[in-house]
Amino acid sequence: MDIHEYQAKERFRAAGIPVPPGEIATTPDEAYAIASKYGGMVVVKAQVHAGGRGKAGGVKLAKDATEAREHAGNILGMEIKGLTVEKVLVTPAEDIQTEAYVGVLVDRNNQAATFMVSAEGGVDIEAVAAETPHLIRKLVVDPRYGILPHQGLWLANYLYDDPGLIKQAAKIITQLYHAFIDAGASMAEINPLVTTPSGEVKAIDAKMSIDDSELFRRPDVAAMRDSSGEPASEIKAREANLSYVKLDGNVGCCVNGAGLAMATMDLVKYYGGEPANFLDIGGSSNPDKVVAALEIITSDPKVKSILFNIFGGITRCDDVANGIVEATKRIDIKPPIVIRLTGTNEEVALEILKNAGFDAYTSMDAVVEKAVALAGAN
């Protein structure tokens, strides 16, 4: 789960990291009021779950409150990478001397939280890591000890020469680690970490992603979810406990298991079609889940055919077949449905489906070819 910059800043502030003040506006007048309160120059920043806000025109410097209102008017309602901006953060503009990068993420290869710091701030760290890795200092944090004082200093030493700045940055790095752990994050980033002419080190941007598996035990973090930018179908899928990702094609896919679901989408493409979605229905044969899945898939008007690909292992195919028959009685579905079931009790399952008037298969290739053909014909 991604959280907004202003939410990440709240977490950072709570951890003791120096972060400039800021407030959220949802209208230009609110932006005006906030900017008037601060006086002087402010920055108006789109709060949306997408990178590249600056390039998209979602971050603007305003010389006074009137200009802040004008910028907010332009940014609110703007689309950035398909997401509508509904909130802006209004924050006093800082006098910046240098910009650095400080981030921590769960690194798969090291199996631990890993820091990356670079004196090249305000940049795309992935690009720096790929093109100029010598400009990054990395530290793998041993989960048994957490970040140790000398490690924070070692990272900070890479960023600054001035002892005062090093001391402040080392403290911020340690605080960032605690904010990261306390939120159950998979990534936390300050980009840029700035120095001011008066010798202060501050976080003027903040980014954080939360591990979805942490949310059940962190209600304060879960409460930060903002679904406003998400497609309605994805919200519904989350509520129904289904893994769903909307795509642009016209072949709706309903599969048990994530790997098989991806392989099914790939096979749709292989046979010349385009998948409309990723959907993992899990091991359940519960008709309610099938109904929810079908409602989600058919809510996409582009869908011209629906394909089920079920590998019955522990789950019995006849249970799944009954679930599909039951579900399709409850709701009216326009696009044609084709079903592939194989594994435990497949003969019984095919019988059930054929009796209910469905086109049923045992081969994955055959059902995908058929679904692609149907989508093309409709």
Place this chain on the structure above:
Amino acid sequence: MAIFIDNDTRLVVQGITGRDGSFHTRQMMEYGTQVVAGVTPGKGGQSFEGPDGKTVPIFNAMDEAVAATGANTSVIYVPPAFASGAILEAADSGISFVVAITEGVPVLDMAMAHAFARDRGVRVLGPNCPGLISPGKSKVGILPAQIVSEGPIGVVSRSGTLTYEAVFQLTSNGLGQTTCVGIGGDPLIGTNFIDCLRAFEADPDTAAVVMIGEIGGTDEQEAAQFVTDHMSKPVVGFIAGQTAPPGRRMGHAGAIISGSAGTAEEKIKAFEDNGITVAQRPADIVGLIRAALA
């Protein structure tokens, strides 16, 4: 022979009285796995009713179960909130292999648990995995037994049902398996592709390996390099997620393309560059394995 589990596997089931734990314990016992103990805190002294009138003693803690039964392997069916604790306890109990089935374990918990197990020389498989099966010998986890058969193919995969798909096709075409291992779809997993490839290479009964990967991370790329450097046996590969968009989690917590890293294209190229023949479709795996063995 087989890898990781065989006739000598003596299994303790952590979470044996839960819904999933009890169902799969029966399935494993029916397959012939030696289930010697169960652990559920607070239910020590009771016994679990298995198939055919067999019973399994239940203990409150792993150390008691291991001391009383000589168990050498554990499988974990406990809910996500308690799963890493169960791994820690297992790793401290004297057993050598822990299979964690549970999906949705917090990743930072697993960073700690993996470090703890590594320190004690304990192998962890998973979490968020279907477990493994050595046909004719032992099954630990949730893989459906009816799709496997004995034979010379090793199978290793990050997926569940996609593995079943591949294994089912192998079996249907007369190609049995030494061991089928599901390593799990999480970002931080214990046993990885390289661990399995190394074990298959050392297993005299394994003649060829099927490796099924997916988007996210660099495990497949490193495994491909390992094949060049250390393997004499042929490997056939498949990668799921060619149509997956970047930045989106595709079901598995680990199946996500970050930036431009971890794409299917990148993995397929790494396979091909290292002499691994890549199946375009799951249905092509059988033909490629036959060609590799010819």
